[in-house]
Amino acid sequence: MKGNLRIYLVFILLCSYSVQIDAQEDPPRESEFKEPVTKLWINTYGNIRIAKRFFWVAQTHFRFEETEQTPFVGQVAQIYNRHAIGYIYSKKFNFSLGGVLRLNFNTDPSSPDRNLVPEWRIWHQYMFAMPLSNMMFYHRIRIEHRWTQDFAEGSNYDFRNRWRYMFKAKIPLNSPTLAPKTFYLSPEAELIMQSGKPVVGSPFEDLRLHASFGYILTPRMTLAAGIMYSQGQTLSDGTVYKQNWTARLHLYFSPDFRKVKNKLPSIHLDD
Amino acid sequence: MSHRNLLYTWIVGCLFILPFNLLSQELYTYSGKFELGSYKGDANFYYNIIENDTVLNGVFQFSSASLKDLLENKDSSFSISGNFENDYATGPWEFSFNLFETESKSSVEDLQYVVNVSGEQRLAKGNLIEGKPDGAWIYTAQEIQDSKVDKITFKSTIDFENGVPQRSFRIEDEEKELVGRFLRNGIAHDQWTLYSDQEVDDAESWFFSEGILERIQITSRGQTTNIEIYPNTNIIGKTITLDNTYLEILKLKLGADNASKITDSGILSLLQKNDLYYQEIDTIVSGISKAPFTPQFKVRIPYFPLNNKETKSLDLIADYYKKANAICVSLLEDTQISILKLSDEQVFKLYEEVHLISNQIVKPLGQVLEYNTKSLLPFFSRSEIINKVWERGLPSLNSQTTPIVNQIVSSKARTILDVEQLAKETFTYLSTVEEILAKKVNRQRREQKAIDLEKKMISQLQYLEVLEKSFETDTIPEAYINTLSTIKDNARSKLNRYASMQDLEEKLKYAEELVVCFDALDNIGETILKLPNQQNEIKKKYQDDVWNPFTSTVMTEMVKKRITQAYENVLIPYFLQKVEQDISCDDSIKWIQTVHKTHQRMHEMREENTRKLERKLRKEKDPLIILERFQVYPINKEKE
Numbered sequence: 001m002k003g004n005l006r007i008y009l010v011f012i013l014l015c016s017y018s019v020q021i022d023a024q025e026d027p028p029r030e031s032e033f034k035e036p037v038t039k040l041w042i043n044t045y046g047n048i049r050i051a052k053r054f055f056w057v058a059q060t061h062f063r064f065e066e067t068e069q070t071p072f073v074g075q076v077a078q079i080y081n082r083h084a085i086g087y088i089y090s091k092k093f094n095f096s097l098g099g100v101l102r103l104n105f106n107t108d109p110s111s112p113d114r115n116l117v118p119e120w121r122i123w124h125q126y127m128f129a130m131p132l133s134n135m136m137f138y139h140r141i142r143i144e145h146r147w148t149q150d151f152a153e154g155s156n157y158d159f160r161n162r163w164r165y166m167f168k169a170k171i172p173l174n175s176p177t178l179a180p181k182t183f184y185l186s187p188e189a190e191l192i193m194q195s196g197k198p199v200v201g202s203p204f205e206d207l208r209l210h211a212s213f214g215y216i217l218t219p220r221m222t223l224a225a226g227i228m229y230s231q232g233q234t235l236s237d238g239t240v241y242k243q244n245w246t247a248r249l250h251l252y253f254s255p256d257f258r259k260v261k262n263k264l265p266s267i268h269l270d271d
Numbered sequence: 272m273s274h275r276n277l278l279y280t281w282i283v284g285c286l287f288i289l290p291f292n293l294l295s296q297e298l299y300t301y302s303g304k305f306e307l308g309s310y311k312g313d314a315n316f317y318y319n320i321i322e323n324d325t326v327l328n329g330v331f332q333f334s335s336a337s338l339k340d341l342l343e344n345k346d347s348s349f350s351i352s353g354n355f356e357n358d359y360a361t362g363p364w365e366f367s368f369n370l371f372e373t374e375s376k377s378s379v380e381d382l383q384y385v386v387n388v389s390g391e392q393r394l395a396k397g398n399l400i401e402g403k404p405d406g407a408w409i410y411t412a413q414e415i416q417d418s419k420v421d422k423i424t425f426k427s428t429i430d431f432e433n434g435v436p437q438r439s440f441r442i443e444d445e446e447k448e449l450v451g452r453f454l455r456n457g458i459a460h461d462q463w464t465l466y467s468d469q470e471v472d473d474a475e476s477w478f479f480s481e482g483i484l485e486r487i488q489i490t491s492r493g494q495t496t497n498i499e500i501y502p503n504t505n506i507i508g509k510t511i512t513l514d515n516t517y518l519e520i521l522k523l524k525l526g527a528d529n530a531s532k533i534t535d536s537g538i539l540s541l542l543q544k545n546d547l548y549y550q551e552i553d554t555i556v557s558g559i560s561k562a563p564f565t566p567q568f569k570v571r572i573p574y575f576p577l578n579n580k581e582t583k584s585l586d587l588i589a590d591y592y593k594k595a596n597a598i599c600v601s602l603l604e605d606t607q608i609s610i611l612k613l614s615d616e617q618v619f620k621l622y623e624e625v626h627l628i629s630n631q632i633v634k635p636l637g638q639v640l641e642y643n644t645k646s647l648l649p650f651f652s653r654s655e656i657i658n659k660v661w662e663r664g665l666p667s668l669n670s671q672t673t674p675i676v677n678q679i680v681s682s683k684a685r686t687i688l689d690v691e692q693l694a695k696e697t698f699t700y701l702s703t704v705e706e707i708l709a710k711k712v713n714r715q716r717r718e719q720k721a722i723d724l725e726k727k728m729i730s731q732l733q734y735l736e737v738l739e740k741s742f743e744t745d746t747i748p749e750a751y752i753n754t755l756s757t758i759k760d761n762a763r764s765k766l767n768r769y770a771s772m773q774d775l776e777e778k779l780k781y782a783e784e785l786v787v788c789f790d791a792l793d794n795i796g797e798t799i800l801k802l803p804n805q806q807n808e809i810k811k812k813y814q815d816d817v818w819n820p821f822t823s824t825v826m827t828e829m830v831k832k833r834i835t836q837a838y839e840n841v842l843i844p845y846f847l848q849k850v851e852q853d854i855s856c857d858d859s860i861k862w863i864q865t866v867h868k869t870h871q872r873m874h875e876m877r878e879e880n881t882r883k884l885e886r887k888l889r890k891e892k893d894p895l896i897i898l899e900r901f902q903v904y905p906i907n908k909e910k911e
Binding site (some may be wrong): 045047049055086088091092094127129131136138170177178179180216218219220222252254256 | 817818819820821822823824825826827828
């Protein structure tokens, strides 16, 4: 009998506690989704072979954003400079480590704050490639350590970590394999999570769903264009979700400046 | 004793001793290995050395026997023993030649191993004076069984006096027995008769009259045949030895029919056998003795010695015969002529003539020459020998009639000079026939050659068609098939031109050219057939594997594109176009070489540093300039 009484008391206490919390603040019943913003990203990806197993990653992205008058390309939003040194472990795995300087433009026309602030990152990524039939599948884990600051004058840098996982496929359309003069389709999904002191209730930074259509000009040059839908929690309020429609243009180039005699034997790596 | 007496005594003494000094030359003994002609064995003999010459004197023994050979297989042994006086075989001699084998059965008797032998033995025994047989000589051939005489297979007993056979002799074998006699000078005389041991009445008799064989009488199964040989016994003739030559003369004398009778005759075979055995001893005795050991059976025979003219004539006949016979053999054995005579009447006629001449003139000429070689001619009159060779008389050649060889039975005495004339005419005529037939055959050969060439050309053309068909089945661009088709049409038109030609010589010449040309065209076809594969090969050769980091795959990439494009887009079409423009046969070879060289250079340039070249190739469309840039020159240009 005594035992039953004790369980009963605990139950009452728990119930009364939850009633107490509810009574403190009225939490939002549902998430709020902002109107989608249209954007245009022009991305160049350079993979410059510098040794048998090392390459230099040099990416520059130009990101535009709509204004009230102009969709997609109304104003410059960010300019990316992403660099790293990559290591080709095998045909199916490579990893890179480097830094990013992102220039963030203030896209709020009413803001009295600074127009341009830098953002610094250290990043490393692990890329796994999986051939399947005539297609290629890729898993990319990218971890970024970023220091950001607000546009307000004298803002301090906030430190956050980003945890990114991307799953991508490349499907050749007019050729049995991904070879020069091949059109391909590339569906892609990336989940970006974040953590850090400023992250309160908004760890889900972005989910990007992207489909692109590409053309391999040569083994060293590929062009692609696609459309991407993305959504994620705003940092300041986890219940508010931003949405974007981004038109993306990609230029992939991979020059190899090594001398011919060094280049030839290293192609197949471990084969 | 006075001093004078002492001197006389000394002189007389010296004179008395002198002959003893001369006679008492030192006698040496030889005992050891000795070789005499084909006989090898051990010898024991005595000899003196006189003026550095070996002079045999005393007992001579020479023998050979091998126990090892006897036990293992057969032993061919011999034993010769006799005596020498001043290097002349003198005194009793014995010869023994054996071929023995044993059954390897042996016994020991009086501390000696005794082995019985079986086989054949030939024994000769008699007396020699100064190397010549003297007294009775007995030659026996016998079969030995278990060391005992089983049977005597041959025995001859002949009496000699100073090497000359005397009185009667007897030669017998297992079946027959020959008895005859000689005059004191060794000349055959009277009746030589052969009796058969089996048939009582059968006999063969040779009747000699002082060496001249008058007739031969053969009695067989109660029938007697007489063959006249030299019925005229008054001829002077020549005395010769009764040897093989005499027997050959007899055979020739008797003619083909009767010769067979005496060829089978026992007298002849017994005399030949006896001659053979005596020659064997002669070989040995004349090897060690100064005088020859030959049985002097003598006969007389008519003799017509050859004069100088005849000897020269015979030399010329030999020369004509050699050439004429060579022509006959080459013409009669020529397969082309044999075939041609079936369709060409003239060739048939000439062939038959040559055949006739060969049999009726050339072969008999050879026979005359053979008799000359055997030294038989001097024992026959010329007419006789000519009539023996040409039974129907000496033929003559008449090129105006058919048959060309006229067999003339002529009573006119013929001479060797007549034979020479015939030989000369025959050779001249055969040379003419040879010339005519050679022309005929050459034409035939040319025609045959043309046929062969035509067959070859047709097969070459067919090969082009096969190539074209093999192309059609593949997924090969039409341009190649068109080009191949053009080559084929080109070849066909050349063949049409050939077919319309009339002159055989010209046709043959053109056919020879065409065969070479078609070979070149076939080669072009083969080269074109290879081109698509070669292009693929080059394409692969000029690909680089490149790692694409964005797809994580290896991609192939064409390198040195200006070179490959110049090859593919300019040179290959140029090559095909050249072939289509009715390429000449000479150019065919150049074309093939250019294509091969280009292909080779394409392989080489892949590895070379070609930056400059690639710059120069920019927008270049002229195939000749491109070939030059590729360092491909037509062969004739290289030579320049």
